Amino acid sequence: MADRYLILEDGSAYLGEGFGSPAVSTGEIVFNTSMTGYQEIITNQIYHNQIVAFTQPTIGSYGINHDSYESILPTVKGVVVRDVASISTNRQRRWSLDQYLKQQNIPGISHIDTRHLAKQLRASGPMKASIVDVADAHAFDQLGATVLTNRQVAAVATPKPYPNPDTGLNVIVIDFGLKHGILRELSKRSCNVTVLPYTATTEEIINLDPDGVVLSTGPGKPQDLPESVLTMIQKIQNRIPLFAIGLGHELFAMANGAQIMKLSPEHHGANHPIREVITNQIVYASQGQGYAVNPETIDRNKLITTFVDLIDGTIQGLRYRDFPAFSVQFFPDGAPGPTETRDIFDEFVESMQQARGPVW
C-alpha cells in the first residue's frame, strides 16, 4: 500500500499507509476511545467534516454489516488507525472496511502512532488535519488555507420530510443529522415517526399533531444554526413532550438561555461514568461532543441538571422544570456503546402517554 501522510495544522506530520480512497482530504481531527463499533462511528453524521482517529488499534476486523449503519452515507473526512484488518471474508460481512471507504470516497491511513496522536490532541484540542500523499510546504499551506464549512447540519440533514410509519405514538423527529439509533429505538417502541428537516416551522410541527418531538443529534457548532430553530423549540416545548439528544440538547439549552462552550479536547468515547442526579446512579453511555453547555449560564428557575459526567464535570442532561421537555448530551441509543441508557426512550414514551392521559 502507498505511503501517505497525516499532517496537522501545528506542522506535525505522521507517515503511514493509505487505505480506502486515495483522495486528499481535510477536516478537523478528533480521537475516539471506543473499543467497538467502528462502523457506527464512521457512519455517525456528527463526524461530518471531521477526521476520526481510533485509539483501539485494530479496526475493521469484522467488516461492514447491514445493521450497523448510523446513516445512509457517511461523511467523515478520514479514518486514522494503527492497524486496519485486511479481511475479505467474515460471517456477517458485506464489505471490508477498505472496500467500503473506497466506495464512499473516504481516505483512511494506517500505521499511525495513534497513542501519540491522542496524547498530542489531548494537549492541543482539535486541529485541522489532512490526509495527503506528500507532506511538503505546499500541503501544509493548503491545510492552513482551508476554511472548514460551518454549514454541517445543512449538508447532512434531510431536506425533505419522510415517514417511518408504525401504529404507536405519533412522534416527530427534527433532523439535524440524526443517527439511525434514534429511529431504531423509536421503532422498537412502535412509534409512528415523521422525520422533518431542521428548518421545519412550529406550525408545520403542530399541524402533524404529534404526541412528542425529538430533536436529533447532529454535527458542528450549535450557534451556527439559524435563530429560528431556537424560536421553534421555545414554542413547542411547553405544548408537546420534547426529547433532545446531542446537538439537539445543546439547542434546547440555548433556547432556554444557556450558553454553549467549546470542549478542548473534544470528548469521544463510551467509558465515562455519568451520574443521573435524581437517583444518584452511575451509567455509561456513548459520547461524542465538541461542545458542552456552560453550567454557569443555566437559569436554575427554568432548567434542572439531570446528568453529569463525573470525569470532566460536563452537563450531560437537562430538564425543563415546568413541563416534560428534557435532553441528554450523550447518545442514549448506544450504537456503539453501552445500552443501559436506552430506557430514556421509555421515559420519553411514558411522558407522551402521560400527557395524553389514560386510555380508558
Add this chain to the structure above:
Amino acid sequence: MQKEVVDSMAMKRALTRITYEIIEQNKGIRDVALVGIKTRGVYIAQRIAERLQQLEAATIPVGELDITAFRDDQPLNIAMAPVDYQLDFEVAGKRVILVDDVLFTGRTIRAALDALMGGGRPQSISLAVLVDRGHRELPIRADFIGKNIPTALQERIKVSVTEVDGHDGIEIIN
C-alpha cells in the same frame, strides 16, 4: 397466575417521572410535603422524597398515615375509633402530596383525606400513585400516575418494594 407487568427498572423510571411531574406542577418544591399511606405508600413517598432532595438539595417532610381506622368499609366500631393525629409536621399551609401504591376504588384515599383534614388546613392536597388500575367507586383521580394498568375487577395488583418484599416490581395476580 402471576405476571410481572412492571420490572424494577420501569418502576424506578415511573418514580423518577412522578418526581419531575411534582416539580412541574408545583413550580418547585416550596411548601411541598409528602404523606405516604401505609405500608408501601410510605416507601414510595420516601423514594420520591430522596429524588426531590437529590435534585433540589432541600429536605422534604415525609409523613406516614395508617388509615385502617378511617376506612368506610370497616365495621362501625373501628371506623368510629378516636383518631390521633399521626404526622410529625403541621399540614396547615402545606402542599400535601398523598402517596399510595395502587389507586382502585378510591375509598382508601377518601379515608386518607379525612385523616389529613383532621390535622389542619393544607394549602392543597394532591395524589400520587404508582398504579392506577381503574374501577373507581368515588369521584377521586390521581394527579401523578406511575402506570395506568387496566385490570379486571377480580384481578389483584401486587406492588413489591425492596424494603418490604426484597425486590421492586408490579405484578397482576388472578
Add this chain to the structure above:
Amino acid sequence: MNNQISKVLIIGAGHNDIGREGQHDAAVTQIGSAIRKLGIAVILVDNNPFSVAAENNFADKVYIEPLTVGSLTKIIQTEQPDGLIPSLGGIQAVNLIQGLIRNNVLKNNQLQLLQWDAEMIDLVVNPALMSNQLKDLSQPVIASQVVANQAEADQVVHSVGFPVIVKSVAPRIEASRQLCEDEEDFQRALAQGFKLSATKQCIVEQSIVGYKEIEFVGVRDHKGTALLVAGMENFDPVGIHSADSIIFAPTQTITDQEYQQFRSATLKIMQALHIVGACHVQFALDPTTQSYYVIKVTPYFDRAMALAARSTGYPLATIVANLLANLSLAEIKLPAAYRKQTALIEPVLDHIVCRIPIWPFNVLKKVSHQLDTVMESTGSVIGIGRSTEEALLKGLRATDESRYHVIANQPQRYSEGELIQRLIHPQAGRMLVLLEALNRGYQIDELAELTKIDAFYFYKLSHIIAIEKALRDHPFDVHALGRAKYFGFTDEDAAAAWQSTPEKVAHFAIENEIQATFKEVEPTAGEFTEQTNTYYSTYEFDNESTKLPDRRAVVIGTGANRIGTNHANDYLVSQLLFYLKKADYQTILINANPNSVAMTPQLAVKRYIEPKQVSDILNILAIEKPAIIFTTYHDYRLGQQLTKLGYQVSQINNGLPREQIKTNDSPAVEVITDGSEVSIFGISEIIAGNNLRPGVHGSVSVFPIQDKAENQAIDALSTEIKQRVLTFGVPGLYTVRLTIVDEELHLATIEPMSLATMALISKASGSSVTRLLLHVKLGEPLEKVMYDYPDLAKLKTIFVQANTFPYNQLQVYDEDEVTGEPGHATGTVIAHGETLKEALTALNAGNESTDF
C-alpha cells in the same frame, strides 16, 4: 452490610496446581495490603510455602495451617474476625466456607460473609443451582441436568444426543468438564465425576463445541454501580478449555452489538446476584446467529481476572479491596499515580494482549497432547503489542519455545491426512499446524471451517508468513526489517532469515534508526495521564519509558509457569523485588506471566511485560542502564550472555533439588555464606512419602531435625562443613548433604539450597532467607546480614513440606512417568506440629485426596 469491619479473615488458595498459579496469592498480596491501609486487620490462613502474601507483613497475622473446616473453626474462635472474604482462595475456599456455614461457625462467631449473599456459596459450588438462577434472569443457558446414576444420565443423552459434557457436582478438587463424543467417553467421565463429587452427582449437559468463547470481567459495589473491566475473546473455539486457549484482549472479532449484549448480561448477572467485587462471566457465541449461552459465572479471583487487570492496567485488586470494605466505586481513593475517578472509568485499551498457554508436555511426554475440555496447561504468558500480529508473536516468544514453534518456515513432515486430522482435533502447540496449513496453500475459508477459528486470525497469520518471506527475500533491507519489527519480529528472527547474527542485525537496525519504543499499559487509551509504571515495547514514533532515577536493579522474572515448582521461582523473584526495594534500589521487573505474584504493583517500582529473548532484554537495558541485573536459575544462559556484554549480573542458582530421593535419606545441613564466613541454619532431612500416607509419589522434607545425637555429630563436623562451603566460594545459600558410612556421618555433596528448602526455612523461622541471600549477593558481610535473624535452635516446632503432582488431572497412570520427582511438581504444601507425627497429620489434613 455492616460498616464497622475491623478484622477480616482471608482463606488462601493453598498449594499451586494446574489452574491455580500465583494469581490468588497475587490477589491476596494486593488486597491484603490495600485493606490494611483502610485500617482493617487481615488474618490469612494458607498452607502454601511459596505464598508471598504469607510473608513480609502483607497480613497482620498469618496462620500456616491446614485448609480444613476444623482448623479454620479454631482460628475463627481464637481471632474473632468480623468479616470473611470468600473470593481469594478459589473454589476450595468456597467449599470450606460452605462447611463453616453448615457448622454454624459464622453465626456462632458473629462472622459476616463479605462480598456475597450466603446463597452465593451454594450457587458457586453447585453449577445446577447457578444454571437455574441464570434461567430466572432470562439468561440463556445450555440444557443441563443433575444425575445421580447411570439411568438418569442415559436419559439426558437420549434427549439431547452426543456430544455432551459431564461435570462433577461439588467436586472436592477443581474438576474439569469432560467432553463425551460417544458411549465410551461418557462411561468414563461419569465414573470419574461420581467419584470426585461430594454429593455423588454429575451434571450432563448439551455440548456447544465450535462456538466462539468470550470472557467478560466486571466489578460492582454495594450500591449497585457496576462496570465492565475487560472483554476478552478466545482464539480457540468452545471445546478447548478456556485456560488452554489462546486469548486476546480486547475482543477482536465481535461486533458492538454482540459486545454490548455480553456487557449488559455481565452487569445484569452481577446485579441480580448482589456480587460486591469482581466477577468473571464466560459466554459461548453462536457465530452465525449472534445468539449466546452463559457458560460459567465465577465470582472469585481467577486467571481471567488476573488477565483483565494486567491487560488493562486497571488496579482491580486494590479496587476490590476497597469495595469489600464497603466503599463505593465513587468513593475509592487510589494511589496518587492514578486519576481521581479511575475506579469509575471503564478501561479502554490502545494495545492488544495475547495470552498463550504453557504445556507440561516437554516433561510429561506420555500425556495426550489433545486439547479438549480437560485443562492441561500449567500456566500462561502474555504478549502485548500494537497489532494482533505483534501481540501474538511476542506471546509466542514469551513461551520460550524455539522460534520454529513460532514461524513455520520449515516444511513439516505431516502427510495431508495427518495435517487435516490435526486441524480438526487440535493439539498443544497448534499454531505450528495452522501456519503449516497456510504455507501449503489451504484457503482461509476452508481453515476457518475446519478449525472453527475466526477467519480474521488466518488473515493475521498469513500476514506474519508474508512478512517473514519478505524478510528472507530481502537481506539487510531497511524496509523489510522495519516492517518485520513493526509487527513483532526480533533481531534473532531476522538473523535466522538472513543467515546472520543477532548482533549484526542489531547493529544494522540501530544504524537505520529502527529502535524499540515503550508504551504504558494504562486503562484510558491515552485520554488521561495515568502512571501504572508498566510498559511494553513496540516500534513506533513515541517512546514513553525513561530510566528511573538513582540506583536501578533489573530482576528478570520467571516468565512462563512450567511444571516443576516453577512457582517457587516466582516466589523467589517476588522476595528479591521486595528486599531490593527495602535496600533502596529502584526495582525493575521483566516478566510476561499475568498470574505471577511478582507482577503485584507493590513489589517492583516498574514493570516491563516482555519476552525474554536477548534482544528483548537488551532493548530494556538500553533504557534503564541498571547497576545490577538479577537472573534466576531458569535464565542461567541469559545471565551469562548479559555478563559477556558487560552488564553486572548477579546469578541466583537456587532451583530444584538436584536429585530425586525415594527412601529416608541422611540429614543435610542448611547454611549461608558470604564467601568468608559460614552460618548454619540447622539440619533438614528428606523422608519417604509413605511416612505421610500410602500412595504418595514424592518425598517429604523435614526441618529442623531435633535429634540430639545427630546434632552433636554435626556440631563436631561444623568446622569441616564450613571449610568445604568456603572452598565452594560464591556467596549464597547451600545445602550440605551428609552420608552415613559405618554409622558415622560424613560430608557428601554441596549444592545450592533448593527453593523449596528456602521457603521451608523462611516459613519455619518466620523470617525470609531470600533477604539474607540478597544481601550476601550484594556483598554484605554475614554478621551484618544475620544479626537479627531468629535463632533456629530455639524452634520447638517441626515443619514438613511435600510437593503436589498433576498426575490425576493429566490422567497419567504410566508407572514410568509417575515418579514423583521434583521436576513434575506443580505445587507444594507445608504444615507443622510439635512432633514429626503431628506435623505429618497436619500435612495430610484437607489433602486426603491431594496428589502428593
